[in-house]
Amino acid sequence: xxxxxxxxxxxxxxxxxxxxxxxxxxxxxxxxxxxxxxxxxxxxxxxxxxxxxxxxxxxxxxxxxxxxxxxxxxxxxxxxxxxxxxxxxxxxxxxxxxxxxxxxxxxxxxxxxxxxxxxxxxxxxxxxxxxxxxxxxxxxxxxxxxxxxxxxxxxxxxxxxxxxxxxxxxxxxxxxxxxxxxxxxxxxxxxxxxxxxxxxxxxxxxxxxxxxxxxxxxxxxxxxxxxxxxxxxxxxxxxxxxxxxxxxxxxxxxxxxxxxxxxxxxxxxxxxxxxxxxxxxxxxxxxxxxxxxxxxxxxxxxxxxxxxxxxxxxxxxxxxxxxxxxxxxxxxxxxxxxxxxxxxxxxxxx
Amino acid sequence: xxxxxxxxxxxxxxxxxxxxxxxxxxxxxxxxxxxxxxxxxxxxxxxxxxxxxxxxxxxxxxxxxxxxxxxxxxxxxxxxxxxxxxxxxxxxxxxxxxxxxxxxxxxxxxxxxxxxxxxxxxxxxxxxxxxxxxxxxxxxxxxxxxxxxxxxxxxxxxxxxxxxxxxxxxxxxxxxxxxxxxxxxxxxxxxxxxxxxxxxxxxxxxxxxxxxxxxxxxxxxxxxxxxxxxxxxxxxxxxxxxxxxxxxxxxxxxxxxxxxxxxxxxxxxxxxxxxxxxxxxxxxxxxxxxxxxx
Numbered sequence: 254x255x256x257x258x259x260x261x262x263x264x265x266x267x268x269x270x271x272x273x274x275x276x277x278x279x280x281x282x283x284x285x286x287x288x289x290x291x292x293x294x295x296x297x298x299x300x301x302x303x304x305x306x307x308x309x310x311x312x313x314x315x316x317x318x319x320x321x322x323x324x325x326x327x328x329x330x331x332x333x334x335x336x337x338x339x340x341x342x343x344x345x346x347x348x349x350x351x352x353x354x355x356x357x358x359x360x361x362x363x364x365x366x367x368x369x370x371x372x373x374x375x376x377x378x379x380x381x382x383x384x385x386x387x388x389x390x391x392x393x394x395x396x397x398x399x400x401x402x403x404x405x406x407x408x409x410x411x412x413x414x415x416x417x418x419x420x421x422x423x424x425x426x427x428x429x430x431x432x433x434x435x436x437x438x439x440x441x442x443x444x445x446x447x448x449x450x451x452x453x454x455x456x457x458x459x460x461x462x463x464x465x466x467x468x469x470x471x472x473x474x475x476x477x478x479x480x481x482x483x484x485x486x487x488x489x490x491x492x493x494x495x496x497x498x499x500x501x502x503x504x505x506x507x508x509x510x511x512x513x514x515x516x517x518x519x520x521x522x523x524x525x526x527x528x529x530x531x532x533x534x535x536x537x538x539x540x541x542x543x544x545x546x547x548x549x550x551x552x553x554x555x556x557x558x559x560x561x562x563x564x565x566x567x568x569x570x571x572x573x574x575x576x577x578x579x580x581x582x583x584x585x586x587x588x589x590x591x592x593x594x595x596x597x598x599x600x601x602x603x
Numbered sequence: 604x605x606x607x608x609x610x611x612x613x614x615x616x617x618x619x620x621x622x623x624x625x626x627x628x629x630x631x632x633x634x635x636x637x638x639x640x641x642x643x644x645x646x647x648x649x650x651x652x653x654x655x656x657x658x659x660x661x662x663x664x665x666x667x668x669x670x671x672x673x674x675x676x677x678x679x680x681x682x683x684x685x686x687x688x689x690x691x692x693x694x695x696x697x698x699x700x701x702x703x704x705x706x707x708x709x710x711x712x713x714x715x716x717x718x719x720x721x722x723x724x725x726x727x728x729x730x731x732x733x734x735x736x737x738x739x740x741x742x743x744x745x746x747x748x749x750x751x752x753x754x755x756x757x758x759x760x761x762x763x764x765x766x767x768x769x770x771x772x773x774x775x776x777x778x779x780x781x782x783x784x785x786x787x788x789x790x791x792x793x794x795x796x797x798x799x800x801x802x803x804x805x806x807x808x809x810x811x812x813x814x815x816x817x818x819x820x821x822x823x824x825x826x827x828x829x830x831x832x833x834x835x836x837x838x839x840x841x842x843x844x845x846x847x848x849x850x851x852x853x854x855x856x857x858x859x860x861x862x863x864x865x866x867x868x869x870x871x872x873x874x875x876x877x878x879x880x881x882x883x884x885x886x887x888x889x890x891x892x893x894x895x896x897x
Contacts, residue, residue, distance in 0.1 A: 325696065327703065372878070376885040382699065383832060384881055386825070387874040394871040512707050519700060564714035571708020578701045579689045 270444050287433055291426040299425045301541050306429075306436040307493045309533045312517040313443045314486020316529035320518055321447055322479030323459030324373065328366075328385035329487050329514045331392035334506030336362040336488025337495040338396065338404055341412040344495075351415035351496060355435065358492035359485040365392075366484020373476035381476075389508050396503040409502030412495045432493055439489060443526050446482060455479055456524070509567070516570045519577050522584025531585055539573075540566055609738040610858050611851055616744035618850015621873075622842040623751040624806040624827035625834070626758065627799040632836045633762055634771035634795030635788075636695070636778065637687065640702045642803065643824020644709035649675045649804030650724065650816050651717055657725040664727060668808070672801050679800025683793045691788050692778050713818050724811040747809030752843060754802070759839040771795065775837070829877035835890020845888060849873050 261267040271277050291299055315329045336358035343354045365388070372384045396404050404410070414423045415431060446452050454475045457465040466472045495501050513536065521532025547562040581588065624646060631639045639645075652674045656667035686705060690698050728743035762768040774781040774791040782788045810823055830849050834841035849872075857869030886892050 323696075325699065372882055376881055380832075380881060380885055383828065384878060386828070387878050390825070390874050391871060394867070398867055509707060509710075512703055515700070515703065561715070564711045567707040567711025568715060569711075571704045571706070571711060574704030575686050575701050575708065578693075578697045578704065579686070582693070582697055 268448050270448070284437075288430075291429055296425055299429050301537065303425060303429055303432050303497055305533055305537045306432040307490050307497065308514070308517065308537055309530055310436050310439045310493065311487050311490035312514050312521075312529045312533045313440055313526055314483040314490070315514050316518050316521075316523075316526060317443060317446060317452075317455070317486070318479045318483025319515070320523040320525065320529070321452060321459060322455035322476060324370075324476055324479050324483075325382035326385050326480070326483060327382050327508065327511050327515065328369065328388035328392075329483065330506040330508070330510035331385075331389045332362045332366050332484040332487035333491035333494065333510075334392055334396070334501075334503070335365045335484075336491030337501045337506070338410070338491075339488065340492035341410045341495045341501045342404070344413050344415075345410060348413075351431075351492075355489055355492040358495075359488040362488025362491065363481045363485035366487070367477055367481040370477035370480025370484075373473055373480065385511075386508065389511060392506065393503055405501075407503065409500055412499045412501065414499065415496045428497055432497070435489065435493055439486060440526065440530070443486075447526060451475075451478060451482075459524075512574075513570060516574050518584075519574055520584060522586030525584070525586040528584055528586035531589075535585070536570070536573075539569060543569065605737045606858075609740075610854050612738065612740060613744065614851040614854025615847045616740070616748045616850070617854065618830070618846035618848070619748040619751040619843065620744060620806065620809055620846075621823070621827045621830045621850060622834075622846025623747060623754065623802065623809065624823055625831035625842050625846065626751070626754060626839060627802045627806070628827065628831040629834070629836060629839055629842060630758065630802060631795045631799040633775050633839070634798075635687070635792040636775045637698045637702065637792070637795075638836070639705075639799065640699070641705040641709055641824075642799070642827065643821035644706055644713070645675075645679070645800050645803035646807045646810070646823055647713055647818055647821040648678055648709065649800065650807035650811050650820060651713065652678070652804065653727075653808055653811075654722055654724055654816055658723070664725065667725075668727070671808075672804055675800045675804035676797040679796040679798075680793055682800075683796035687792055687796070688789055691782075691792070710818065710821065717818070719818065722816045724814055724816040726813040727808050728812045730813050743809050743812040747806075750805060750809065751846070754805075755839050755843050762839060826873060829873035829880075832877050832887055833880050835887025837891045838887070838889035841887070841889035849876055852876060 261269075271280060286293075287302075290302060294302075311329060311333055314332075315326060318324050318326045318329075339361040340351075340354045340358040343349045343357060344351070349357075369384050369388045373381055376384070397407055399406075401408065415428075447455070454465070454470045457468065457470055458472055458475050458479075462472050465475070491506075494505070498505075517532035517536045518529050519532070520535050521530065522528030543565050544562050547565055550561060550565075577584065624642065627642050627645060628639060631637055631642075649671070653667065653671045656662050656671050656674070657664065660667070662670065682705065686701050687698065690701060728746050730742070732739040732741050733745060762772060770781075770786045771791045771794065773784065773786055774788050778788050781791075806823070807820070811820060830842060830846045833849060834845035853869050853872045856872045857867075861868055880887060
C-alpha cells in the first residue's frame with residue numbers, strides 16, 4: 254500500500270511491477286548475484302539453487318492455479334511428471350534439442366492438466382481437488398502399466414544431456430544458467446499473466462465465482478485455463494528436472510511431492526508470485542537442513558534406517574502446513590506486506 | 604460360472620470394506636463439513652494401536668479390541684483439539700489443507716515412531732475361509748461386510764432420525780448458522796473425529812487381520828475415496844450400494860480384463876468410476892443437491 258497522497262497518474266504506472274527505484278535496484282542486485290553465484294558459492298549451494306529454481310517454476314504455476322484462481326490442485330507433481338516424461342522421451346528417442354523439448358513438455362503437461370481442469374465446468378471446491386488426486390493416480394498407473402518401451406515402466410528413462418550448438422549443458426554450473434534463464438522467463442511471464450485480463454478473471458473467480466459469472470466472466474473456461482497454465486509451468490519445471498537429474502522414474506512424482514508444492518505456496522502466501530518464490534526458498538531450505546542433519550540422527554538412532562529424511566520431512570512439512578493454516582493463513586508475504594506498509598506510512602496509521 | 608459368482612461375492616465384500624473406511628470420510632463430513640484427506644493415515648494409526656495392544660502388551664483380543672477402539676477415539680479427539688477446533692468458521696480451503704497437512708504429518712510420525720519394518724498383525728477373524736460349495740469366501744471380509752452393513756444402518760438412523768444427529772447435520776450445512784442456533788460446533792466436530800477414528804480402526808482390523816502391517820496400508824484411504832464420492836458425501840446408507848458396485852467392478856476387471864491387457868487396470872477402475880461420476884453427477888448417487896443462492 255502506498256502512503257496517502259502517492260498514487261499512480263496513469264494506468265501504465267498502476268500496472269507496473271517494479272514500482273520504486275529501490276525495488277529496481279534490489280532486483281538488479283538479485284539478478285547479478287544469481288548470475289555470479291557459480292563463482293561465489295560452492296557446488297553444494299549451486300545444486301540446492303538448481304533445485305530451488307526448478308521448484309520455483311512449478312510452485313509459481315501452482316500459485317497461479319491455486320493462489321490466484323482458487324482451484325485446489327493436489328496433482329501438480331503428476332503434471333510435472335508428464336512434462337518430465339515428455340521431455341525425456343523426446344530427447345532420448347528423437348534427439349530434439351532442449352529448446353524444443355522444454356516448451357513441448359510444457360504443452361503436453363498443459364493438455365493433461367486441461368483435461369482435468371475441464372471437470373471444473375461441473376464441479377467446484379474440493380471436489381475438484383479430488384479429480385486432481387485422480388490425475389495423480391492415473392499418471393502413476395499409466396507409466397507403470399503401459400508397455401515399458403513407451404515410458405520405461407518401473408525402470409524409468411535415462412535422459413541425454415541438453416545440448417546447444419555442440420555445447421553440452423552438463424555439470425551444475427552450466428545447468429544453473431539454463432535453469433536460471435528458464436526460471437526467469439517463466440516467473441516474468443507469471444507476473445505478466447496475473448496482471449492481465451486473465452489474472453483479473455482468476456482473482457474474480459477465486460473470490461466469488463457466482464459474482465464473476467454475473468459480471469460476464471466465463472467461469473468454467475477461466476478455471477480450465479488456470480489448470481492449463483498451472484500445468485504448463487509444472488511441465489516446464491518437469492523438463493528442467495529431467496535434464497538436471499538425467500533420469501526420470503515414476504517415484505519422483507507422487508502425491509507427497511504435490512503436497513510439498515502446496516506447502517510452498519501456503520508458507521509463502523497465497524495469491525502472490527513473490528510469495529511462491531519465498532515459499533520455495535523456505536521449504537527447500539528446510540529440506541536441505543533435514544537432508545544434512547537427518548543421516549547423523551539416523552546413525553545414533555539406528556532402527557529408523559534411511560527413511561528418517563523422508564519421515565522427518567513429512568512431519569516438519571505437515572506441521573508447517575497445519576501451523577500456517579491455523580496461525581498465519583495468508584503466509585509470510587502477507588506479514589511482510591504489513592511490515593512494509595507500516596514502515597512506508599510511518600508515523601501515520603494510514 | 605462358479606468362479607464368476609465367487610469373484611462377484613468377493614468383490615462385493617471388498618467393496619463393503621471400502622465402504623467402511625469411506626464411512627469415516629462421510630461421518631466426519633456429515634458432522635463438520637471437513638473432508639478428511641488423512642483418513643488412510645487414521646486407518647494405519649488404528650492398525651498400529653491394535654498391533655500395540657495385542658502383540659506388544661500381550662492382551663487377549665477380548666480386552667485389546669475395546670481398548671484399541673478407546674485409544675483410537677482418543678487419538679481422533681486429540682487431532683480435533685489440536686488442529687481443527689481453531690479453524691471453526693474459517694474457509695473450507697483452510698480445513699481441507701489442514702487435513703492434507705495431517706496426511707503427511709501422520710505418515711511421517713508413524714514412520715518415525717514405528718519405522719518401515721513389516722509387522723505381523725493379530726489374527727482377529729478366523730483365517731480359514733468359508734466354503735460354500737465350490738466357492739470360498741474369506742472370513743474377515745464376510746465379518747467386515749456384516750459390520751459395515753450394521754454400522755451403516757445404525758449411523759444413518761442416528762444422523763437422520765435422532766435429535767443429536769440432526770444437530771450435527773446442521774453443522775455440516777453451515778458452521779456459523781449452526782452455532783447461532785445454539786448448536787455446539789466444537790462438540791459436533793469432536794464427536795465426528797472420534798467416530799471417524801473408531802471406524803478407521805475397525806476397518807484396519809478387518810483389512811489387516813492375519814496379514815502384515817506396514818505404513819503402506821494407508822493406501823486403502825485413497826481406495827475408499829471413490830466409494831465416498833460415488834455414494835455422495837452426505838449419504839451413509841448409500842455407501843453400501845456404492846461400495847458393492849465399485850468392489851464388483853474392480854474385482855471383475857482384475858480377474859477378467861487384466862489378464863487380457865497384462866496390466867493392473869483393476870487398481871485404477873475406482874478412480875475412473877469416480878471421475879465419471881464427478882462429471883455426470885457431482886453430488887454422487889445420494890448426496891445433497893445444493894442450490895446456489897445469490
